[in-house]
Amino acid sequence: MSIVIGKLAVKNPVFLAPMSGVTDEAFRLAAHQTGAGLVVSEMVASEELVRERRDMVRRARCGHRLSPFVMQLAGREARWMAEGARVAQDLGADIIDINMGCPARQVTGGLSGSALMRNLDHAITLVEATVNAARVPVTLKMRLGWDERSLNAPELAKRAEAAGVAMITVHGRTRCQFYTGKADWAAIRAVRDQIKIPLVANGDCASADDAKAMMLASGANAVMIGRGAYGRPWWPAVVAEQLNVGSGRKQPSLAEELAIVLQQNDETLRLYGGALGNKTFRKHLGWGIARLYERDLISAEQTMAARAGLLGQTNNDIVRQGLREIYDMASDRMGLAA
C-alpha cells in the first residue's frame, strides 16, 4: 500500500531518520539519490532559523535536489513555529516535520523536543500554529512519552491528527530512556489504534528483517532508519528493496559505493567549505571504514592503518586517495573470497 502524506505519495516505506550532525544535505542527497523512501533534514531550531543564524540556514538548505524536501522544525513557542514554517516553505520545504522526540538536555532544557510531551495542551498549540501557517503537509515525530509512567504518545498522536497533522513517527523509547535498552516496537501499536493517518515506526531498525518485525509488531506503514545508516547512506534503499523488490535498489557494488562516498565527500566540502567540510566528513569516513571491517572486507590491521592515516588528515585529496585505496583493498579481498 503506498504511503501518502497530504497529497504527496512516497516511493517506498523505508525512510532516513533526521539526525543532527549526521543527516546534512550531503548525506541526505546520497540517501535520496540511491532510493530512500523519504529523507528528513536535521532538526532546525525555528527561532534561530527566522533570525537567520548561519548554521540553521545551512541545515535548512536543500539546493532543490531533494524532492520531497522535508524540513524538521523544533521550538517551544507557537509564534516561532508559525514563523519558522513560513520561512521553511519559502526555502522550498514540501513537508514540515515537528520535533517532539529529541531527548538532548540542551533541547529539553529549552522545553522543546521531547519535553513538549510533558504538556500536551502546550504541545498542541505548537502543532496548530504550524499547521495553520503552512500550506504544505505537517508531520510530527515523537517518543512513547516522557517516561514509563507517562506513555502519552497515543493521546498526542490523536490530538495532532485532529489538528491536521498528516503523518506521525514514533521512536519506541521514552525520553528518559535516551538511547538505552531496546526500542519497544509493540508499544507503538497503541498509537496505531488511535490514528488513521500514516504511522512510521522508529528505533533500532538495522535490516529488512527488523523492518518486517517492526511493522508487524507496531502496525506501522513505514519504518525510519537512523544509526543503522551510519557509514552507508544507501542502506534505507537496500532495506526497501529487500522488503519489496523493485521499490529501492540492490546493495551497490564496491565501485558504486566508492562513487557514492566520493560524491558525499564533494558535497560535504561544498556545503561547509574546505576546512569545516573536511572535519565534518571525518565521522562519516570513520563509520564507512568500520562498515567495511564489519563486512570482513578489510582486516583489523588495514582498518587501524586507514583510521590512523585518514581521520586526522586535513588534505582532502589525500582523504579521497585513501578512500580509493581502502576500496581497492576491499575489492581484492572480495576477489580472493570469490
Ligand SMILES: Cc1cc2nc3c(=O)[nH]c(=O)nc-3n(C[C@H](O)[C@H](O)[C@H](O)COP(=O)(O)O)c2cc1C
Ligand atoms: C546523532 C543523532 C542525532 C539525532 N538528531 C535528531 C534530530 O535532529 N531530530 C530528531 O527528530 N531525532 C533525532 N535523532 C533521533 C533519531 O531520529 C532516531 O529517532 C533515533 O536515533 C532512533 O532511531 P535508530 O535506532 O534507527 O537510530 C538523533 C539521533 C542521533 C543518534
